[in-house]
Amino acid sequence: MMNTKKWIATLVGVAVVALCAAYAYAWQPSIEALPSPPAPSTDTALLAQGARIARQGDCMVCHTTANGKPFAGGLPLNTPFGTLYSTNITPDMNTGIGSWPLEAFTRAMRSGVARDGHLLYPAFPYPHFTRMTDEDLGALYAYLMARTPVDAPAHANALRFPLNIRPLVAGWNMLFLERGALPAAAAPATAQSEEWLRGRYLVEGAAHCAACHTPMNSFGAEKHDKPFAGNLIDGWDAPSLNPLSRSPTPWTQEQLVSYLRTGLASEHGAAAGPMLPVTQHLAEVPEADVQAIATYIMAMQPAPGAQPPAGAESLPVAATDAPATSATSVLPADKQRVDPGAALFAGSCAGCHGAAAPMRTIGDRPSLGLSTAVNADSPRNAIQLVLGGNPWGGSNSAHYMPPFADALSEEQIVDVLRYVRGNFTQRSPWPDLPKEVANIRKEAQPK
Amino acid sequence: MINLTVNGVDHALDIDPSMPLLYALRNHLKLNGAKYGCGLGQCGACTVIVDKRPVFSCLMPVSAVGKRPVRTIEGLGTVDKPAPIQQAFMEKQSAQCGYCIAGMVMRAQALLDERPGATETEIREHMQPNLCRCGTHMRIVSAIVQASQTLAGKGASQ
Numbered sequence: 001m002m003n004t005k006k007w008i009a010t011l012v013g014v015a016v017v018a019l020c021a022a023y024a025y026a027w028q029p030s031i032e033a034l035p036s037p038p039a040p041s042t043d044t045a046l047l048a049q050g051a052r053i054a055r056q057g058d059c060m061v062c063h064t065t066a067n068g069k070p071f072a073g074g075l076p077l078n079t080p081f082g083t084l085y086s087t088n089i090t091p092d093m094n095t096g097i098g099s100w101p102l103e104a105f106t107r108a109m110r111s112g113v114a115r116d117g118h119l120l121y122p123a124f125p126y127p128h129f130t131r132m133t134d135e136d137l138g139a140l141y142a143y144l145m146a147r148t149p150v151d152a153p154a155h156a157n158a159l160r161f162p163l164n165i166r167p168l169v170a171g172w173n174m175l176f177l178e179r180g181a182l183p184a185a186a187a188p189a190t191a192q193s194e195e196w197l198r199g200r201y202l203v204e205g206a207a208h209c210a211a212c213h214t215p216m217n218s219f220g221a222e223k224h225d226k227p228f229a230g231n232l233i234d235g236w237d238a239p240s241l242n243p244l245s246r247s248p249t250p251w252t253q254e255q256l257v258s259y260l261r262t263g264l265a266s267e268h269g270a271a272a273g274p275m276l277p278v279t280q281h282l283a284e285v286p287e288a289d290v291q292a293i294a295t296y297i298m299a300m301q302p303a304p305g306a307q308p309p310a311g312a313e314s315l316p317v318a319a320t321d322a323p324a325t326s327a328t329s330v331l332p333a334d335k336q337r338v339d340p341g342a343a344l345f346a347g348s349c350a351g352c353h354g355a356a357a358p359m360r361t362i363g364d365r366p367s368l369g370l371s372t373a374v375n376a377d378s379p380r381n382a383i384q385l386v387l388g389g390n391p392w393g394g395s396n397s398a399h400y401m402p403p404f405a406d407a408l409s410e411e412q413i414v415d416v417l418r419y420v421r422g423n424f425t426q427r428s429p430w431p432d433l434p435k436e437v438a439n440i441r442k443e444a445q446p447k
Numbered sequence: 448m449i450n451l452t453v454n455g456v457d458h459a460l461d462i463d464p465s466m467p468l469l470y471a472l473r474n475h476l477k478l479n480g481a482k483y484g485c486g487l488g489q490c491g492a493c494t495v496i497v498d499k500r501p502v503f504s505c506l507m508p509v510s511a512v513g514k515r516p517v518r519t520i521e522g523l524g525t526v527d528k529p530a531p532i533q534q535a536f537m538e539k540q541s542a543q544c545g546y547c548i549a550g551m552v553m554r555a556q557a558l559l560d561e562r563p564g565a566t567e568t569e570i571r572e573h574m575q576p577n578l579c580r581c582g583t584h585m586r587i588v589s590a591i592v593q594a595s596q597t598l599a600g601k602g603a604s605q
Contacts, residue, residue, distance in 0.1 A: 340510060346465035347508020351486050359487065389488075402488030402576070406500035407507040
C-alpha cells in the first residue's frame with residue numbers, strides 16, 4: 001500500500017517537473033508593443049533592398065489572397081494537419097504588425113515567436129528565415145513597415161487536435177529548428193565560389209526553396225537526409241531539384257535562369273501551379289540573385305554520366321497498362337481515325353501543341369516531347385494542367401493554357417494523355433493513369 | 448458517324464471525330480451564332496454550353512461530346528420572344544461589333560442556370576475567360592446583373 005502511494009507521488013512529481021520544464025521552454029516573453037507604427041523609412045536604398053528580399057522570399061504568395069490587399073494575409077494553407085490561414089503583415093496597429101518593433105520581427109523570423117510571445121506554426125518558414133542576416137531582416141522590416149496598413153483580422157485556424165495547441169510547437173522547434181546562420185558548407189572549398197555561397201544563402205534562407213521541394217516527415221518538418229528530393233504541394237508535384245527532372249535535354253544554368261525569371265524554359269516548359277507566382281516575383285529581383293540561385297542548384301546536380309535517378313526508366317513497358325497505340329512512333333494518318341486519343345489531341349491540343357501550330361513556332365515554346373510534365377515519373381502535373389489549365393500571367397500569353405475540366409471526361413483525359421506520353425516521349429506509359437485522373441479531378445473539384 | 452444533340456435536336460453527321468464542335472455547329476448544322484475568334488481558348492467567342500458547363504467549342508472535338516447535350520444561343524429565345532439574358536443585352540445595348548456576344552451570352556446563361564441571382568462579383572469572376580475587343584465589358588456585366596436579378600425575381604415569386 002505504502003509502495004503504491006510512493007510510486008504515485010513520484011510519478012506526479014516527475015510529471016509536474018516535466019510540465020514546468022516544457023512550459024518554461026514553450027513560454028516566450030512578450031515584447032513591448034510600439035505605441036504607434038514606426039514612421040515609414042525614407043531611405044530609398046533600404047526600401048529597395050527590402051522589396052528585393054520580399055520578392056526573393058515571395059512573401060506575397062502566402063500573405064495575400066486572390067483578390068485581397070497586398071500582404072493582408074487570409075490565404076488558406078491546406079496542410080496534412082488541417083487548414084491554416086496566413087496572417088496580416090501590413091503595419092496595421094490592431095490586426096497587422098504595426099505595433100511590432102524590429103526586435104519582435106527579427107524574433108518571429110528567426111525563432112517563430114509572435115510579438116506577444118505566442119508560438120507561430122512552422123508553415124511559416126522560419127526554419128529558413130533564421131538563416132537571414134540582420135541587415136536583410138532590417139531591410140525587409142523597413143519595407144513591410146512602409147506598406148499600406150490594412151485592417152484585416154486573422155482568420156481562425158482549423159487544425160486538428162492536438163496540433164491546435166500552440167505551445168506544442170516548442171517541441172517541434174526543439175527537434176527540428178536549427179537557429180541562426182547557415183553552418184559552413186560541407187562542399188569542397190574549391191566549389192564554394194562567391195556566387196555559389198550567395199546562391200546557398202538565398203536558396204536555404206529567404207527563398208526557402210526546400211519548403212516545397214523537400215519531402216516532409218510525419219511532423220511536417222523537412223527530411224534533412226533527402227534535401228530537394230521533391231514533394232507534393234497544393235495538389236502539384238514540386239519536382240526534385242537534386243537531380244532536376246530527367247528530360248531529353250539536360251537543364252543548364254541558362255535554361256534555369258530563364259525558367260526562374262520568366263516562367264518559361266525553351267527546352268522544358270512553363271511554370272505552373274504554385275511555381276508560377278514564384279517566377280513572377282523572381283522576375284522582379286536583380287538577375288544576379290537568380291544567377292546565384294541557379295548556380296547553387298546546378299552545383300547539386302550529379303556529374304554527367306552518373307547513374308540515372310532512382311525510378312527512371314525502371315518501369316517495364318509490359319508491366320504497365322500500355323496504351324493501345326504504339327508508344328514510340330506517330331501513328332499513320334489512317335489509324336488516327338480510330339485512336340480516340342489522337343482524335344482528341346487533334347481537336348483539343350494541336351491548335352497550340354501541334355508541330356505546325358503558330359504557338360509552337362513563335363515565342364520559344366517547347367514541343368511536348370521536351371515538357372517536364374509530360375516526361376515526369378508521375379502524371380500529376382500533366383493532369384492538373386489539362387484539368388485546370390495555366391492562368392494568364394499579366395499580358396504574357398506564353399504560359400496560358402485553357403482548362404479542359406468541363407470539355408473532356410475523365411476517360412477522354414486518360415486517352416489524350418496516353419497518346420501524348422506515347423507519341424511525344426520515349427518514356428514508358430504512366431501506370432494507373434485512370435485512377436490518378438479520377439483522384440486529381442476529385443481533389444480539384446470538391447463539389 | 449458522329450451523333451450530336453444540339454438544342455434538343457438529334458443529329459447524325461458524317462464528320463471527322465477530331466473536328467472541333469464549333470466547325471460542326473457552323474459548317475454542318477448552320478448554327479452560326481458561336482464565332483471563331485482565336486482557336487486557342489483565349490477569347491471565348493466560341494463559347495457554348497455542353498452538359499450545363501460553358502466550354503470553348505473551338506477546342507472541343509466532336510468525339511469528346513458524346514451523349515452530352517449541346518446548347519447554343521439559337522436555343523435560347525427568338526426575335527419575338529428573347530430569353531431574359533438576351534432581353535437584358537438588348538436593353539443595356541451591350542453589343543458593339545457583336546462578335547463576342549453569343550459567347551458572352553452563353554457563358555452568362557450557364558452561370559444563371561446554376562445560380563439565378565448571382566452577384567456582380569460572382570458574375571465578374573465567372574465571365575473572366577471571355578474577352579470583348581471593343582471593350583464593352585461594362586455594359587455586358589450590367590446586362591448580366593440585370594438578367595440575374597430578373598431570374599432571381601422569377602424564382603422568388605414561384
